[in-house]
Amino acid sequence: MTTIRIITADEARAAIDDLCETLSDCINGGASLGFMLPFEPKDAVGYWNEIADAVARGGIILAVAEVNGKVVGTVQVGLASKPNQPHRGDLMKLLVHRSARGLGLSRRLMDAVEAEAARRGRTLLVLDTATGSDAEKIYPRFGWERVGVIPDYALWPEGGFCDTTLFYKRLGLAA
Numbered sequence: 001m002t003t004i005r006i007i008t009a010d011e012a013r014a015a016i017d018d019l020c021e022t023l024s025d026c027i028n029g030g031a032s033l034g035f036m037l038p039f040e041p042k043d044a045v046g047y048w049n050e051i052a053d054a055v056a057r058g059g060i061i062l063a064v065a066e067v068n069g070k071v072v073g074t075v076q077v078g079l080a081s082k083p084n085q086p087h088r089g090d091l092m093k094l095l096v097h098r099s100a101r102g103l104g105l106s107r108r109l110m111d112a113v114e115a116e117a118a119r120r121g122r123t124l125l126v127l128d129t130a131t132g133s134d135a136e137k138i139y140p141r142f143g144w145e146r147v148g149v150i151p152d153y154a155l156w157p158e159g160g161f162c163d164t165t166l167f168y169k170r171l172g173l174a175a
């Protein structure tokens, strides 16, 4: 059984082993997510604890996809805190474990987190993703507008420069 839901900080801490495994699997699969190889699930514990803290403060919306009670996918929206951007959010870390890809989980995660961001009054989301990645191909399918490419923005996990592609999406409008 597959479930998609927005979770609390305590639920994130309870699921931290699965969240670490999912992040590590994506990095080891070659995704540019802010970390370098070698990377093991234990290397992600500090990161997910910081995210749980941010969820507790109300700064991040965290969604997960569970298959038979195990988290295999996740996505976040960081709620911009600047006084002049109360309407904006940053879509981050759309991750689906390689064992659960191609099942439509990323689409359902994006639907859930975008709906929650809209419910919290956000009308504009932005994201960046590695140019040439699978993720870059799928965001337009979810109604996101491609803005352009910044060269040499980050490094691939195994090293070497990676371009990034910027996208945005207005919420509350038909895709």
Ligand SMILES: CC(C)(COP(=O)(O)OP(=O)(O)OC[C@H]1O[C@@H](n2cnc3c(N)ncnc32)[C@H](O)[C@@H]1OP(=O)(O)O)[C@@H](O)C(=O)NCCC(=O)NCCS
Pocket: 026, 031, 032, 092, 093, 094, 095, 096, 097, 100, 101, 102, 103, 104, 105, 106, 107, 108, 128, 129, 130, 133, 134, 135, 137, 138, 141
């Ligand atoms: C990108 C990622 C999240 C997709 O997850 P997924 O659950 O397998 O994707 P879905 O099954 O929901 O597919 C979503 C849509 O994209 C399409 N799609 C999936 N993989 C694709 C690919 N490699 N190329 C082109 N289209 C693809 C699907 O056909 C589907 O389209 P549809 O809903 O219109 O039929 C997954 O590959 C991943 O975790 N990658 C590594 C992490 C990463 O790079 N994240 C992005 C950070 S910004």
